[in-house]
Amino acid sequence: MIPLSPVFDVLLGLGLLWLAWRVVASRGRFTAVVLFMVFGLVMAIAWARLGAPDLALAEAAISAGITGALLLNACKAAYADPGHPQPGGPATPPPSSARRWLVYAICGGLGTALAATMAWLALGRPDVAPELRDAVSGHAVDNPVTVILLDLRGYDTLLEMAVLLMAFLGLRILMGHRDLAGLHPLPEGVPSMADSLVAMATPILLITALYLFWTGTEAPGGAFQAGALLGALGVMYRLTGRIEPLDHTPAALRLGLILGLGVFAGFACLSLIWSDWPLSYPAMATAGVALTIELAMMISIAVTLTLLFSGSAGIRLARAPVQGP
Amino acid sequence: MTAVVPLAATAGLLFAIGLYGMIGRTGLIHRLLGANIMASAIFLFLVVLSTRGIEASADPVPQAMVLTGIVISVCITAFALGLIRYLRVMTGEDELRRSTRDADGQSADD
Numbered sequence: 198m199i200p201l202s203p204v205f206d207v208l209l210g211l212g213l214l215w216l217a218w219r220v221v222a223s224r225g226r227f228t229a230v231v232l233f234m235v236f237g238l239v240m241a242i243a244w245a246r247l248g249a250p251d252l253a254l255a256e257a258a259i260s261a262g263i264t265g266a267l268l269l270n271a272c273k274a275a276y277a278d279p280g281h282p283q284p285g286g287p288a289t290p291p292p293s294s295a296r297r298w299l300v301y302a303i304c305g306g307l308g309t310a311l312a313a314t315m316a317w318l319a320l321g322r323p324d325v326a327p328e329l330r331d332a333v334s335g336h337a338v339d340n341p342v343t344v345i346l347l348d349l350r351g352y353d354t355l356l357e358m359a360v361l362l363m364a365f366l367g368l369r370i371l372m373g374h375r376d377l378a379g380l381h382p383l384p385e386g387v388p389s390m391a392d393s394l395v396a397m398a399t400p401i402l403l404i405t406a407l408y409l410f411w412t413g414t415e416a417p418g419g420a421f422q423a424g425a426l427l428g429a430l431g432v433m434y435r436l437t438g439r440i441e442p443l444d445h446t447p448a449a450l451r452l453g454l455i456l457g458l459g460v461f462a463g464f465a466c467l468s469l470i471w472s473d474w475p476l477s478y479p480a481m482a483t484a485g486v487a488l489t490i491e492l493a494m495m496i497s498i499a500v501t502l503t504l505l506f507s508g509s510a511g512i513r514l515a516r517a518p519v520q521g522p
Numbered sequence: 523m524t525a526v527v528p529l530a531a532t533a534g535l536l537f538a539i540g541l542y543g544m545i546g547r548t549g550l551i552h553r554l555l556g557a558n559i560m561a562s563a564i565f566l567f568l569v570v571l572s573t574r575g576i577e578a579s580a581d582p583v584p585q586a587m588v589l590t591g592i593v594i595s596v597c598i599t600a601f602a603l604g605l606i607r608y609l610r611v612m613t614g615e616d617e618l619r620r621s622t623r624d625a626d627g628q629s630a631d632d
Binding site: 203206207209210211213214217218220221226229230233236237240243244246247248249251252255256259260263264267268271272274297300301303304305307308309310311312313314315316318319320322324325329333341342344345346349350353354357360361363364367368371372421425498501502505506508 | 526527528529530531532533534535536537538539540541542543545546547549551552554555556558559562565566567569570571572573574580581582583585586587588589590592593594595596597598599600601603604605606607608
């Protein structure tokens with residue numbers, strides 16, 4: 198294994214670079230998007246190789262899955278839009294030669310300098326601070342990444358939930374101006390395979406998501422990965438017509454959207470009762486409180502990702518699921 | 523661990539490729555993909571920094587930051603796609619003109 202691994206790493210790096218180059222250099226949008234999804238999957242392999250399974254799970258579910266679905270949908274909407282230049286020949290004027298070489302020079306020079314600096318920095322990584330090591334190893338939650346996310350750097354995660362909400366609100370404002378949902382055409386007939394596939398995938402995805410959520414306190418997994426999987430389930434339901442778009446946001450969805458941020462912020466206020474600092478955990482019930490916050494975050498992440506994909510103000514379960522032809 | 527040097531160098535080059543997508547292409551989807559590749563490059567570099575050999579446990583702080591970053595980048599992508607679609611509804615294009623002066627004076631060759 199030892200003599201093979203440098204070869205594998207170099208090949209992995211070269212593969213990433215080649216895919217990234219194909220993404221930015223390809224002519225068509227569709228090609229670029231599909232290559233980007235492959236890029237996300239190869240990146241997940243790189244992270245698993247670097248010993249970060251939490252990230253590999255999240256990258257595979259979010260970058261390759263949900264981002265890919267979002268991008269593909271945007272491409273489809275572009276093609277379906279009448280009065281728009283058709284695919285194949287997007288009328289990109291070739292930039293002047295001098296400008297092109299300037300861009301190449303900037304990117305090439307920067308890339309070389311960054312690659313050298315980053316490799317040098319990576320060789321001289323400082324050790325993990327002993328205080329951090331003690332704080333993580335003595336924590337009631339066993340998974341170090343979850344400890345950082347929920348406790349030691351709780352502010353980051355709290356504000357991240359705010360960013361999720363902002364993204365949806367921003368989209369909601371855009372949709373208030375124009376009917377973007379109309380640009381989101383569903384296929385006329387859902388392929389007959391899709392229905393039974395979704396039916397089979399539903400319990401598997403639900404169990405996997407709940408497992409990832411539950412195991413997140415002690416093993417790789419957690420609210421982000423579980424929420425992303427549930428969001429992927431929502432995307433599948435939306436694509437097969439089991440979830441319908443609405444032009445308003447029902448109360449239950451509003452609650453789901455703010456649940457993660459609300460529970461986290463409420464906990465921050467409450468923690469002032471037993472501590473001088475917001476977001477500090479009660480010594481008795483650390484694991485229980487962490488699990489509650491994670492549950493709320495998982496629900497919010499799943500609801501927000503589904504709504505961001507749906508591109509509509511709200512969604513509801515279709516009364517009669519679409520049957521195959 | 524041997525993985526760090528090739529993958530750290532890859533991160534630097536990936537950032538430059540993403541930057542090329544941002545400034546060298548005019549299509550907005552390509553620019554968005556370039557921005558996503560730049561983000562991935564930074565994530566990769568942070569993960570490389572978090573590794574500590576096979577037996578030692580990894581530094582969890584960069585990993586948690588990357589996990590946060592992944593979710594934020596999907597939000598930004600979703601919002602940017604919303605903006606791109608909005609632009610298409612408003613103008614029928616999905617490229618940005620270089621400047622308003624170009625758009626006024628030289629719309630014929632754009």
